[in-house]
Amino acid sequence: EAGVTQFPSHSVIEKGQTVTLRCDPISGHDNLYWYRRVMGKEIKFLLHFVKESKQDESGMPNNRFLAERTGGTYSTLKVQPAELEDSGVYFCASSHQGGELFFGEGSRLTVL
Amino acid sequence: GQQLNQSPQSMFIQEGEDVSMNCTSSSIFNTWLWYKQDPGEGPVLLIALYKAGELTSNGRLTAQFGITRKDSFLNISASIPSDVGIYFCAGLKTNTGNQFYFGTGTSLTVIP
Numbered sequence: 455e456a457g458v459t460q461f462p463s464h465s466v467i468e469k470g471q472t473v474t475l476r477c478d479p480i481s482g483h484d485n486l487y488w489y490r491r492v493m494g495k496e497i498k499f500l501l502h503f504v505k506e507s508k509q510d511e512s513g514m515p516n517n518r519f520l521a522e523r524t525g526g527t528y529s530t531l532k533v534q535p536a537e538l539e540d541s542g543v544y545f546c547a548s549s550h551q552g553g554e555l556f557f558g559e560g561s562r563l564t565v566l
Numbered sequence: 567g568q569q570l571n572q573s574p575q576s577m578f579i580q581e582g583e584d585v586s587m588n589c590t591s592s593s594i595f596n597t598w599l600w601y602k603q604d605p606g607e608g609p610v611l612l613i614a615l616y617k618a619g620e621l622t623s624n625g626r627l628t629a630q631f632g633i634t635r636k637d638s639f640l641n642i643s644a645s646i647p648s649d650v651g652i653y654f655c656a657g658l659k660t661n662t663g664n665q666f667y668f669g670t671g672t673s674l675t676v677i678p
Binding site: 510560 | 570572599601606607608609610611614654656665666667668669670671
């Protein structure tokens with residue numbers, strides 16, 4: 455069974471540019487989460503989808519971040535325009551009915 | 567957001583030594599999880615705890631769910647070089663939409 459996959463693994467962009475991260479959860483997992491870790495800090499919650507609906511987006515930093523999960527399958531997280539403080543590792547995770555979280559390998563974003 | 571205080575922040579130990587790390591919070595959690603992140607990888611679940619007072623082992627790893635439901639610890643016995651990585655605690659609150667909150671991580675270095 456395929457795990458959670460994320461793309462790209464690493465993205466380097468300039469301030470003001472746009473980046474879109476993609477996450478494919480484990481098949482059948484209704485719950486999909488986006489997290490971000492800035493070096494040395496905690497893994498911080500961004501938002502939670504249940505199927506295609508946003509269950510909780512209280513962790514989204516500001517309106518430069520837009521997450522979608524059309525059709526309840528894969529999800530995208532777009533940052534537009536990117537700022538320096540957006541740099542970090544963005545993790546996607548999925549779970550089945552509130553069970554264990556399975557993480558992807560993360561997408562490292564570097565904003566110059 | 568919820569704050570999970572994880573300590574120590576980093577540890578440097580000799581191979582063969584035992585390791586202990588803990589996580590505390592001012593909030594009550596229904597589930598405590600311990601994850602390990604290897605460099606360039608996503609966090610991988612080590613142990614899940616579902617009941618206050620529960621003590622669970624997974625090989626050389628032992629974790630406990632505190633009686634107050636506000637803390638948890640993880641012990642690693644007889645450490646080996648492949649134990650190197652970052653260990654995260656995570657708490658789950660089912661009454662807030664199945665949201666997981668993570669600690670800041672404990673970076674473990676094992677010296678052969």
